[in-house]
Amino acid sequence: MQEQANLLRSRGTRIGLVPTMGYLHEGHLSLVREAKKKADIIVMSIFVNPTQFGPNEDFKNYPRDFDRDAALAKTAGCDIIFYPDHCEVYPASYLTYVEVEKITRVLCGLSRPTHFRGVTTIVAKLFNIVKPHVAVFGQKDAQQVMVIKRMVTDLNYDIEIIIAPTIREKDGLAMSSRNSYLSPDQRAQAVVLYQSLMEANRMIDEGERDIGIIKNTMRAMIEQQPDAVIDYIEIVDTATLESQRKLTGEVLIALAVKIGKPRLIDNIIVHV
Ligand code: AMP
Numbered sequence: 233m234q235e236q237a238n239l240l241r242s243r244g245t246r247i248g249l250v251p252t253m254g255y256l257h258e259g260h261l262s263l264v265r266e267a268k269k270k271a272d273i274i275v276m277s278i279f280v281n282p283t284q285f286g287p288n289e290d291f292k293n294y295p296r297d298f299d300r301d302a303a304l305a306k307t308a309g310c311d312i313i314f315y316p317d318h319c320e321v322y323p324a325s326y327l328t329y330v331e332v333e334k335i336t337r338v339l340c341g342l343s344r345p346t347h348f349r350g351v352t353t354i355v356a357k358l359f360n361i362v363k364p365h366v367a368v369f370g371q372k373d374a375q376q377v378m379v380i381k382r383m384v385t386d387l388n389y390d391i392e393i394i395i396a397p398t399i400r401e402k403d404g405l406a407m408s409s410r411n412s413y414l415s416p417d418q419r420a421q422a423v424v425l426y427q428s429l430m431e432a433n434r435m436i437d438e439g440e441r442d443i444g445i446i447k448n449t450m451r452a453m454i455e456q457q458p459d460a461v462i463d464y465i466e467i468v469d470t471a472t473l474e475s476q477r478k479l480t481g482e483v484l485i486a487l488a489v490k491i492g493k494p495r496l497i498d499n500i501i502v503h504v
Contacts, residue, residue: 233314237363246271249364250310251355254278255295255409259399261308263368266396268309270366276305277314277358279321283329284350295412314362321357330356332379332386335473339375339486340497343463351376352383359389367391372398372406374484374499378473398498400426410494418492421457425489425498428453432485436502441479443467454489463488463495470501479504
């Protein structure tokens, strides 16, 4: 991959990278389309990255289907699929990790303390292997986006980071590879995540400024679903990811909820 990247760069070809863990859906494919606007050759990486999973998480069961992914990526306009082996990425001698501080300790970082260290490590490695000019990530993983942008600035990566909007099912559920774990009944329950975000948006639109009242309303809506177990509902400053005391400026409303087996996340940005 590095040789290929060097060759492309020597010819003045712009490389776009779309990192994924595979089991592709329309959300992933939208990132490829975004990348195509900014680069000549699109590389999609497909790698279920063990270092971003906690010990009791779903690394082993994470859905995988390379042949289907390859066909979908090709139709979306992807030129190269980078599909490395685990032992190639993390050989037995492996010792190095990249860690962004502070903003990785809140939201998802509370229940997944090693997750972002795994994300930044694999993304840093992918940047060094694929040598992209542009890399595209989804707003669906809002905290990940912030953490990667921080890493790119702090480590002086000469890479443009593009953030693509969250792609949703018709009823509003954010597309996710983990939605495949949901039973039909849980799939119906899962729509409450988006509905609660929309309700928060509506309340703010109508003048509500009490964060506690908004969060409680969201909590009550979600708790009506029998299989929902809330990890967090937070309303934070988009720049710092710190809880807001007063609702002003640009805020991120983010949540993580287990619906049966999968832990699903979603978010919206609201301008108050
Ligand atoms: P994943 O394979 O889940 O690690 O996701 C790979 C990339 O796709 C990340 O940048 C995600 O933010 C992005 N992504 C996942 N789901 C969506 C979605 N529904 N809409 C937009 N981007 C998404």
